[in-house]
Amino acid sequence: MARTIGIIGIGHVGVTTAFNLVSKGIADKLVLIDQKAELAEGESYDLKDALGGLPTYTDIVVNDYDALKDADVVISAVGNIGAISNGDRIGETKTSKAALDDVAPKLKASGFHGVLLDITNPCDAVTSYWQYLLDLPKSQIIGTGTSLDTYRMRRAVAETLHVNVADVRGYNMGEHGESQFTAWSTVRVNNEPIAEYAKVDYDQLADAARAGGWKIYNAKHYTSYGIATIATEMAQAIISDAKRIFPCANYDPEFGIAIGHPATIGKLGVVNTPELKLTDDERAKYVHSAGIIKDTLEKMK
Numbered sequence: 001m002a003r004t005i006g007i008i009g010i011g012h013v014g015v016t017t018a019f020n021l022v023s024k025g026i027a028d029k030l031v032l033i034d035q036k037a038e039l040a041e042g043e044s045y046d047l048k049d050a051l052g053g054l055p056t057y058t059d060i061v062v063n064d065y066d067a068l069k070d071a072d073v074v075i076s077a078v079g080n081i082g083a084i085s086n087g088d089r090i091g092e093t094k095t096s097k098a099a100l101d102d103v104a105p106k107l108k109a110s111g112f113h114g115v116l117l118d119i120t121n122p123c124d125a126v127t128s129y130w131q132y133l134l135d136l137p138k139s140q141i142i143g144t145g146t147s148l149d150t151y152r153m154r155r156a157v158a159e160t161l162h163v164n165v166a167d168v169r170g171y172n173m174g175e176h177g178e179s180q181f182t183a184w185s186t187v188r189v190n191n192e193p194i195a196e197y198a199k200v201d202y203d204q205l206a207d208a209a210r211a212g213g214w215k216i217y218n219a220k221h222y223t224s225y226g227i228a229t230i231a232t233e234m235a236q237a238i239i240s241d242a243k244r245i246f247p248c249a250n251y252d253p254e255f256g257i258a259i260g261h262p263a264t265i266g267k268l269g270v271v272n273t274p275e276l277k278l279t280d281d282e283r284a285k286y287v288h289s290a291g292i293i294k295d296t297l298e299k300m301k
């Protein structure tokens with residue numbers, strides 16, 4: 001069967017993700033949906049122009065919810081990036097809720113039964129709200145969560161220690177927002193625990209990861225390449241049943257919400273969540289994040 005990915009919300013993030021997916025030939029069929037029908041149509045023509053120079057072919061379909069019925073993955077990039085300008089992703093809560101209240105019934109009616117990957121902010125509360133609205137197992141509804149923050153942490157560590165970013169492992173966890181934290185107990189540099197590898201200023205590095213998005217946002221008023229890359233990696237992991245670990249927003253039964261913590265991702269979403277031995281301080285930060293996400297979710301319900 002054709003590997004099908006849908007993207008709902010073809011703004012900065014949605015279209016960059018679409019271009020990434022088409023360039024890499026990850027899907028046989030890509031369904032683009034936006035309430036601005038003309039925008040989605042225009043972007044589809046631009047993407048179809050690119051097909052002429054690519055070694056792979058993607059069938060691009062526009063504004064057709066029915067085409068999502070057998071989609072392997074639907075990516076939510078709906079939103080209103082202008083609403084975030086108060087310096088906190090929670091500023092988008094009201095507009096994101098309105099978008100989900102509009103989109104979820106249409107997605108349900110399409111018969112969609114694949115994996116929903118949320119990018120829309122505030123990512124953890126919105127992922128939890130998707131879990132509340134859709135009749136799908138919670139394991140099939142995930143968000144990019146702290147995956148992007150993890151990229152940012154790894155970059156900050158790599159630049160400080162003059163190593164390749166690929167040789168920095170470990171995770172940022174909790175809320176994809178101001179209460180996120182770097183779980184330093186998980187971070188390894190050149191395969192050594194960071195504490196043994198070098199002496200670093202942990203707070204400064206964690207702040208660099210947390211502030212990374214705002215640095216970009218303040219300059220161009222949106223972010224796109226980092227998030228589109230992580231969304232593409234996650235979509236590919238799902239579609240190819242890669243069983244790869246991402247620190248994504250996924251359901252934590254202890255708190256009844258989706259929150260950023262490592263999960264193994266495959267064809268049906270979350271396969272399992274590896275056990276982490278967090279320090280007491282890290283655990284307290286995780287619990288703090290969970291409280292913030294829960295409060296935001298309650299405002300959406």
Ligand SMILES: NC(=O)c1ccc[n+]([C@@H]2O[C@H](COP(=O)([O-])OP(=O)(O)OC[C@H]3O[C@@H](n4cnc5c(N)ncnc54)[C@H](O)[C@@H]3O)[C@@H](O)[C@H]2O)c1
Pocket residue numbers: 008009010011012013014033034035036039077078079080081082084092096098099100102103118119120121122123144145148176222223224227
């Ligand atoms: N999770 C992350 O790490 C991360 C990173 C970057 C951006 N984001 C989030 O991604 C979302 C998209 O960002 P952007 O810069 O592309 O925003 P944007 O404002 O450029 O685009 C959002 C698009 O969604 C569409 N939309 C809104 N409501 C809709 C509805 N009911 N049905 C169909 N389409 C609808 C809009 O028409 C618009 O084209 C935002 O919520 C943003 O905060 C998340």
